[in-house]
Amino acid sequence: MSASDVRPAVPEWLRVPADPNDLAEAVWPPACARTSDGVLTVGGVSATELAERFGTPLYVLDQDAVIGQARRVRRAFAAAAERHGTTARVYYASKAFLSTEVVRWVTGEGLAVDVATGGELAVALAAGADPGLIGLHGNNKSRLELARAVELGVGSVIVDSLIEIDRLAEIAAARGAVQPVLVRVNSGVHAETHDFLATAHEDQKFGFALADADEVVARIRDLPSLRFLGLHCHIGSQIFGTAGFAESASRLVEVHARLLAGGEAPVLNLGGGFGIAYTSVDDPTDIEDLADGIVDAVARECVAHGVALPTLAFEPGRAIVGRAGITLYEVGTTKSVRVSADLERLYVSVDGGMSDNARPALYGADYSARLAGRISAAPPTLARVVGRHCESGDIVVDAEYLPADTAPGDLLAVPATGAYCFSLASNYNYVPRPPVVAVSDGTARIIVRGETIDDLLARDAGIPTEGAE
């Protein structure tokens, strides 16, 4: 273990809040509030009502927040592109949160949809998404998935290997179809939050080396059943600022300009990865500023290389749904643990954990939390919100100041759980996955039902089913 792997007992960024009941503005859904008696409301529905009707843990998604953000992101990129005389298409990266309702909300705002598996494709289709406005990703799409994409007329397949290119060409040729494709490349830029790292060589599974792009595109252009649309690059996730995107765009446009010598390349897809606030100290760049900064950078490079701006494409996931979701838990037990001579930590155990939010365990991701059923006048105390799973790394919120009287029976809300929580959920310890409830205008309804123990037992082939021999 290196020194950097050892987390301090209290993270440097964590501040003692003046009021441990406050709702940090950028972190909670825009319409979150507290009633006069202190109960948290989201979409006009109180947390206590939600917990009573649907139980805990519970994923709550603010429908208007998702729709509003989809609109805002689409408009931001459209406006930025228009200023440079081109257009932009925004694909919702559905792996962030996927259900038919959410697909309808975002496609209703004019977004296209990215999927990465046959399962995600099936949900998008069940929602009525236009196959022509679907992008299919993945480094190991099956033949069946590729055939289905061709059969449906999926708008673009983002190809990731030479083997896949030949496979897809063969499938399309057999159907007498011409499949449009983008080529996923590595720009060598990796961005994470505030910093980016640019390398010349890549050692990861996705995409082609930028240096090989000419050869790969020439191969595609030789195949009459494929149509080359352009390059695709996704530099990372939870990125703040435009520097990483600008550096990546500079490297991509150089190759894009060169490819135009051999034929058309009408599209340039710069991926997603736009960051959101998980705690009060996160300060993500406004999407309008991001869109302007990124599109300006692409435009500058196009001018430098003497080529027209292509149609631009972007693939936000987290930036569309992340802030719209909160998770409600009930506190089951608490215990005070002496960390050192002068530090005690209140461990707050909730009725969910790494099965409904894997990100802290997977990535060391930080979250925040607040009491949802009441406010408290007790002073803030250092707390760690942990789950119910058999794993000491089962942490929901690593470090947060909660009212010192936080106790069993309290409702706890964790904000910014709209992205990569439901979609990464598991049945670890045979815990059924929670339902997802959409709230809007004071009403709540289930958009994905919760699992039951019977759902889980139904998969065990060793349990005789009723009526079976």
Ligand SMILES: *Cc1c(COP(=O)(O)O)cnc(C)c1O
């Ligand atoms: C995951 C992913 C995205 C979305 O990333 P966010 O961080 O949610 O915006 C976009 N494009 C590709 C190719 C991805 O794999």
